[in-house]
Every structure is written in structure tokens, then in C-alpha cells.
Amino acid sequence: xxxxxxxILIVADSLRYDSINNGLESGLPYTEKHSAKFTEARSAxxxxxxxxxxxxxxxxxxxxxxxxxxxKLNNEATTLAEKLKADGYKTYQVTANVxxxxxxxxxxxxxxxxxxWSLVQPKFKKVLRLAVLAGKPRVRKMxxxxxxxxxxxxxxxxxxxxxxxxxxxxSFELARSIIRxxxxxxxxxxxxxxxxxxxxxxxxxxxxxxxxxxLRNKTKEIKGLYHMLNQSFxxxxxxxIRPEIAEILKNRQHESWKILQTKLxxxxxxxxxxxxxxxxxxxxxxDNFGDQEWFxxxxxxxxxxxKVPLYWLDNExxxxxxxxxxxxxxxxxxxxxxxxxxxxxxxxxxxxxxxxLPILQSYWYNNSGKTxxxxxxxxxxxxxxxxxxxxxxxxxxxxxxxxxxxxxIFKPLSIGTDPINEFVFDAERKAMLLKNLAEFNxxxxxxxx
Numbered sequence: 001x002x003x004x005x006x007x008i009l010i011v012a013d014s015l016r017y018d019s020i021n022n023g024l025e026s027g028l029p030y031t032e033k034h035s036a037k038f039t040e041a042r043s044a045x046x047x048x049x050x051x052x053x054x055x056x057x058x059x060x061x062x063x064x065x066x067x068x069x070x071x072k073l074n075n076e077a078t079t080l081a082e083k084l085k086a087d088g089y090k091t092y093q094v095t096a097n098v099x100x101x102x103x104x105x106x107x108x109x110x111x112x113x114x115x116x117w118s119l120v121q122p123k124f125k126k127v128l129r130l131a132v133l134a135g136k137p138r139v140r141k142m143x144x145x146x147x148x149x150x151x152x153x154x155x156x157x158x159x160x161x162x163x164x165x166x167x168x169x170x171s172f173e174l175a176r177s178i179i180r181x182x183x184x185x186x187x188x189x190x191x192x193x194x195x196x197x198x199x200x201x202x203x204x205x206x207x208x209x210x211x212x213x214x215l216r217n218k219t220k221e222i223k224g225l226y227h228m229l230n231q232s233f234x235x236x237x238x239x240x241i242r243p244e245i246a247e248i249l250k251n252r253q254h255e256s257w258k259i260l261q262t263k264l265x266x267x268x269x270x271x272x273x274x275x276x277x278x279x280x281x282x283x284x285x286x287d288n289f290g291d292q293e294w295f296x297x298x299x300x301x302x303x304x305x306x307k308v309p310l311y312w313l314d315n316e317x318x319x320x321x322x323x324x325x326x327x328x329x330x331x332x333x334x335x336x337x338x339x340x341x342x343x344x345x346x347x348x349x350x351x352x353x354x355x356x357l358p359i360l361q362s363y364w365y366n367n368s369g370k371t372x373x374x375x376x377x378x379x380x381x382x383x384x385x386x387x388x389x390x391x392x393x394x395x396x397x398x399x400x401x402x403x404x405x406x407x408x409i410f411k412p413l414s415i416g417t418d419p420i421n422e423f424v425f426d427a428e429r430k431a432m433l434l435k436n437l438a439e440f441n442x443x444x445x446x447x448x449x
Contacts, residue, residue: 003340004278004315006179007084007190008271009055009332012260013048013097014297015198015283017041017307018405019253020261027261030269031281031311036321038349040401041310042358042383043285044330047297048099050361051284051329052106052194056080058333058345060359060436062443066104067363068298069447073105080333081109081190087342089190092178094171096162096196110192117161120170123207162196164208168260171195172267179271197260198283200296201225202252204259211252224249231296235370241295250289272313278339279313282329291407298365301381301390303402306360312349315339323349326383326401328358354429358383359436363447378444380437382420389419391437 020026044054045061053059053066056079061067065074073079081091093100093113100106107113161167175191182189197203204211212221227233227240228249241249264281272279288294291304300306308329327349337344347356360381365371380391383401390397390410396419397410413419420437424430 001339001341002276002316005183005188005276006271007089007278007336007340008175008179008193008280009191009336010193010195010264010268010279010281011052011055012195012197012257012264012281012283012309013199014253014285014287015257015309016253016286016304017309019198019257020309026309027258028265028268028311030265030273031313033320034272034318035311035313036323036350038310038312038323038327040324040326041282041308041329042303042306042326042360043283043308044328044358044360046285046300046305046360046362048097048284049104049106050363052100053077054330055284055332056106056108058330060330060440061361061363062436062440066106067447068365069363071104073108077108079109080336081192083109083337083342084190084340085109085111087340089188090182091190092175093192093194094175094178095192095194096167096171097194097199098159100192100194114174115159116167116171116174117159119174120161120165120167122158122161123165163201166197166203166206166259168195168197169263172263176270194284195260198253198256200229200287202249202256204252204255211248211255220245221248228295231298231365231367233293233295234365234367234372234375237372241290243290246290246295253287268313276315278315278336280311280332280336281313282310282332283308292409299362299375301360301362301379301388303388303407307402310349325352326358326386327356331356354426355432357429359433361440363444376449378440378447380440382433384419384424389423
């Protein structure tokens with residue numbers, strides 16, 4: 001087994017599993033022909049912080065601690081960057097999302113973190129960038145709050161560059177120069193790239209624009225974007241986003257993928273073809289456009305919010321594989337460590353054992369102190385035999401995995417039914433699930449009001 005010269009992990013932030021296909025080809029011809037493609041991969045968390053922390057550590061959110069309530073990676077959590085750095089790799093982030101940086105502790109182990117929003121030439125004036133960002137509660141809070149995290153975030157309001165203009169080609173060029181420089185010194189590189197084009201507000205052009213024509217339709221789209229970002233549905237029992245508007249927003253993400261796909265595939269080919277490089281492309285999590293009556297990407301365990309595209313382009317085997325068994329994207333970490341002949345935890349993407357099944361967790365979102373009681377809960381979900389089982393408010397629910405366009409809703413199991421003890425027959429898997437559920441319950445209680 002040859003160690004990769006370079007390891008590149010590319011993440012399209014918030015990209016839904018079905019946005020990459022949308023009933024058509026993925027638009028990744030080289031990637032499709034030279035990768036192991038995972039059709040049933042799911043993230044461990046439903047938004048950037050917990051999902052990326054799981055990618056970096058291989059841990060579940062209750063283990064690494066970075067959730068919507070705790071907001072920080074545990075000091076004792078060891079990251080992939082730390083382990084690769086100890087093995088001689090130079091480690092870099094090239095990120096378009098502030099959530100992957102030192103503010104939440106996800107810079108741990110990286111020699112350098114390049115915030116692309118501070119490196120690109122703004123294509124919008126500052127006042128217009130702030131106007132686009134004004135709908136974001138956190139941005140409004142920045143200007144008044146004494147909270148340490150939002151104070152730090154306020155120093156990076158230039159992050160708005162990534163919200164209102166495409167920056168992925170700038171990220172590619174920067175990563176390209178980093179790798180080239182290190183190769184000239186015979187040094188190995190690990191580069192993590194986060195792209196924000198598929199993230200809200202879902203780029204449909206080089207700079208921010210609306211997709212609808214006419215003042216009335218544009219106004220509806222703006223209102224839909226506002227209520228999507230603010231998750232207004234959490235605060236009041238009201239239909240803020242009608243189905244036809246949700247479909248418009250969903251189509252925005254489909255269009256954002258069309259902007260990315262060709263140049264992304266070409267970049268992956270450049271990194272991978274005839275080279276001793278390992279390239280992994282995935283999204284960190286998905287997004288909800290009314291799926292199971294949910295919007296945006298906090299506090300959910302839906303397939304829309306957690307099922308992700310995942311491609312592994314090996315540095316040795318260039319053959320195509322399609323892997324259909326459910327896996328968790330957090331095992332990317334173990335799989336990379338195994339390729340580097342380094343110690344790794346139990347389970348990889350490629351081992352069909354009893355431990356690498358998807359486990360998903362979500363933690364309630366405090367929407368400016370106005371979250372309705374019915375949304376104040378945390379969730380633990382696992383997949384067994386193509387069924388999703390969810391533990392919420394001390395009760396179990398279930399739903400089939402999503403196979404069509406409409407996601408099946410979770411329905412309560414009979415009172416007293418315990419799917420781990422009743423439907424999981426492998427002793428090792430059962431013990432693992434019971435252990436993680438007990439740890440989750442212990443962890444999540446301190447984050448409930």
C-alpha cells in the first residue's frame with residue numbers, strides 16, 4: 001500500500017444528495033469513472049459545525065461536543081489534521097465558511113487556515129453585502145452582542161463575500177499553489193477545501209441574484225429566502241414558506257450545483273489523474289426545503305438534511321465502485337488514516353462491519369429565545385435494514401430511507417417498542433448502539449432548558 005503524496009478533502013457545503021443528480025447525470029464524468037461512489041452516505045450532524053467536526057475527528061456530536069448548543073470542539077478530541085501532521089503532512093484549510101475555523105475550534109491541527117473571503121476581491125460594495133446578510137439573525141446580533149463568539153464573528157463580516165459571490169475557483173487556485181510549493185520541496189500536503197456556493201443563499205450566478213422575474217415574484221422569493229434563513233417556522237405556527245416558494249429555493253441549490261460541477265470535476269481530475277494523490281469529495285450535510293415540514297439545516301435528522309454525496313478517488317486503485325450499503329461520512333477520517341498506514345478507530349467506509357452504520361444526531365436550535373416548546377428536543381437516529389429509527393422526547397419513531405422524490409415521514413412506533421433490542425440482532429452492533437444512545441442521553445440533557 002502506497003501512502004498518498006497529497007490528500008485533498010473537498011466539501012460542498014450544504015449540498016443535498018439529490019441536488020447533485022436531480023434526475024440527470026451528476027456532471028462529474030471523470031469523478032464518476034475513477035471513484036468509489038457511496039449512494040447511501042449520511043452525515044453525523046445536520047449543519048456545518050457538528051458535521052465538519054465529525055469529518056475531522058471521526059466522532060459523533062455527543063463525543064466531539066461541537067453542537068448548536070455547546071458550540072466548541074472538545075479540547076481532548078484529536079483531529080485528522082493533527083494525526084496527519086504528526087505523520088509528516090503539512091496541513092491546510094482553504095475555507096469559505098467561518099464555522100470551520102478557530103472560532104469553533106476546528107482549526108485544530110492545521111498549519112494554516114486560509115479564509116477565502118478575506119483574500120478575494122469583493123464584487124459587491126460593503127453596504128450591499130450587509131444588505132444580503134441582514135436577514136441572518138447572527139449578523140444582526142453581532143453588532144450589539146458582548147458574546148465572545150459573535151464578537152469574534154463580527155471581526156469577519158467580510159465573510160459576506162462568500163455569500164454574495166462565487167469563490168470556489170479562488171479556493172482551487174490557492175490550494176493548487178500550496179500543493180505545488182510543497183511538492184517542489186518534496187513535502188506532503190493535506191488540504192481541506194470548503195465551498196459555499198451550494199449553501200444559502202444558493203448561488204445561481206457569479207454574484208447574488210434572484211431567480212424569478214417580475215417585482216411580485218421577486219418579492220416572494222426574497223421573503224422565502226428571509227424566512228428560510230431565519231427558520232421562522234420555529235417561532236410561530238404559521239406557513240411562512242409555501243410549497244411553490246420552497247421549490248424555487250430548492251431549484252436555486254440545483255442551479256448552484258450546475259455552476260460548480262464542470263470546474264470541480266476538472267479540478268479533481270487535475271489533482272488525481274496520473275498522480276499519487278487521494279481525493280475525497282462530499283458535502284458536509286444537506287438542506288431542507290419543506291422536507292418533513294422542515295426548513296434549512298439545523299436541528300433535524302431528515303434524509304434531506306443529512307444524506308450526502310460522497311466520492312473516494314484512491315491514489316492507487318483508479319477503478320469505479322458503487323457502494324450501496326449505508327455508511328457514515330465520519331468514517332472518512334478512519335479511511336484516510338488506514339490509507340496512510342496510521343492507527344485508526346473501529347470501522348472505515350469500506351468495511352461492511354457492524355460498527356460503520358450511520359448514526360445521526362441533532363440538537364435544538366435556540367431561535368433568539370423564541371423557539372416554540374414543540375421544537376425543543378434533541379434527536380438520536382440510526383439506520384438498520386433500510387429503516388431510520390429516531391429517539392426523540394423519550395420515544396422511538398421510524399421511517400424508511402428515502403428512495404424517491406418525497407421523503408417518508410417519521411411515525412411513532414408502538415409504545416414500549418425498542419428497535420435496538422428488538423430489531424438489531426448482531427450483538428456487537430447492538431452493544432455499540434446502546435452505548436452511544438446512553439452517552440447521547442447523558443450529554444443532551446444538560447443542553448435542554
